[in-house]
Amino acid sequence: DKAINLEIPVSGTVTDPDLDLSEAVQKAVAGALASIFPPTAIASMLLSASKGGATFAPIPFRVGTATLDTAGKSIAAKLARLLASRPKLTLRVCGRTTLGDVEQYKALILDQQRALRLEKSAKPGSAALTVAEILQSAKNPMGKLALDRTRAVRRFLLAQDKALTGRISECRSVYNPKDKNPPRADVTL
Incomplete structure (x- = not known):
């Protein structure tokens, strides 16, 4: 039936x-x-x-990277097969940066500040960035990282099957310094 x-x-x-x-x-x-x-x-x-549509398991990324690892490629390959078998199906990919990415960025900036203070050319009395200033400065790099994750998934899917062009859209990538989930790209129908 x-x-x-x-x-x-x-x-x-x-x-x-x-x-x-x-x-x-x-x-x-x-x-x-x-x-x-x-x-x-x-x-x-x-x-x-x-x-809002079906939500698939997120495609994971390592903290601070926009490169698909083995687990991410496996999930994306399954999605590519699904799209290839259903010509009218479309997906939305949304890259996310999370607290882990922000913490790594903050540690990198603090390390750079320590290195500058140790250099002889550093001006005595120059003020270090506060944590709030570091988080404010993270908006652009973290937003770019989220967008890069979106595009990495899209590129991978299109590399699997060029016929998928036009069926994989990008949504607004999200930088959320309070998101405690792992770095990822969310995929919805």
């Missing part, structure tokens, strides 16, 4: 109805994934399905 039974909650008025299509989207995504991958593979790839 290839029928899909849907319950679509409707609220609002007759002239302005409010439809919740999240169940339909979830069933369509689950059906598409089930026809390609075994259930255990789908469970490992798909993190959640919500009104």
